[in-house]
Amino acid sequence: MTSRDVQIGPRNRRRRAFCYVVLMKPRVIWLLVLASVAGYLYAGGRSPVSLAELVAVGTLSAGGAAAFNHYWERREDSVMSRTRARPIPAGCVEPRRALEFSLATTAVGIALALLWLGAPAAASVALGWFSYAVAYTVILKKRSIANIFVGGLAGVAAFITGCLSAGLLDASALLLSAAIYLWIPSHIWSLAYVYRQDYARAGIKMLPVVLDDRKASAVISALNIFSAAYMAATLLLVSPIAAAVQAAASAYGVYISARSLAGGDPGYFWRMFKASGPLLTVYLALIAAARL
Helix, strand or coil: CCHHHHHHHHHHHHHHHHHHHHHCCHHHHHHHHHHHHHHHHHCCCCCHHHHHHHHHHHHHHHHHHHHHHHHHCHHHHHHCCCCCCCCCCCCCCCHHHHHHHHHHHHHHHHHHHHHHHCHHHHHHHHHHHHHHHHHHHHHHCCCCCCHHHHHCHHHHHHHHHHHHHHCCCCHHHHHHHHHHHHHHHHHHHHHHHHCHHHHHHHCCCCHHHHCCHHHHHHHHHHHHHHHHHHHHHHHHHCCHHHHHHHHHHHHHHHHHHHHHHHHCCHHHHHHHHHHHHHHHHHHHHHHHHHHC
C-alpha cells in the first residue's frame, strides 16, 4: 500500500459514512423528531432522560424509513434531476447495503422504543414507519395520488408517539397533530409542482402530475392557505400568544399562496415549498415552548 492509498482511505471512509447519514434524510427527519418532542412536552413530559430516549428512537426509526425509501426508489431517483445525486444512484452506497442499513436501523429504533417508551409508543413508532416505508413508498406512490394522505400519517405518528411516551393522549393533542397531516400534502405537492416533469418521467403519482397546471396550482395554494389557518387556530389550544405568533409567521406563505392561486408560476411554488418547512418548525416550537 502506498502513502497515497493511506491518505485516500480515511477520506473515502468519511465520505461513505456521510452517505449513510444522507440516506437517513436528516433535513426531513429532524422535523419528525421535533414533532415527537413537541408532543412529549405538550403531554407534560419533563424528564431529560426520557426526552433523549425519544429523540434517539425518532432518529433511528424515521431514519430507517428514509433509508428504505432511498433503497426502494433507487431507479426512480436515477432518472430525476432532483435526486440523481443521492447516495445509491451516485454509487456511494450499494443497494444491498442500503437495505441492510435501513432494516437494522429500524429494528433498533423500534426495539428501543419498546424498551424505553413502552408498548403504546412503540406501536405508534411502528405504525409511522409502516405508513411511510410500506404504504406510501412501496404500495401507493406509483399507483395513486392518495399516497400522500397515507404517508402523512408518519408525521401524525411522531407527535402521538411523544404524547404516548409522556402518558397522555387527549382530543387536543389529536387536533394539534392533525396540523402536521394537513401540512404535508401542500409541502410535498408544491415541490412536486416545480419538478412535475421529473415526477411524470419517474411514473410517480403526485397531484401536479395527474391534474393540469391550473387545477393543480389552485388545489395546492388553497390547501396551503387552509393549513396555515388551521395551525394558527389550533394553537389557541396552547395559548393566544402562540396563535398570534403563528398567524404572523404564516403571512408570507399565505401571500405567496394567494398569488399562485391563478398564476401557476413555478417560482411561487418553490417559495411556497421553502417557506413551509420553517412554518411547521415555528408551529412545533411554539407548542414545545408553551409547556416549558
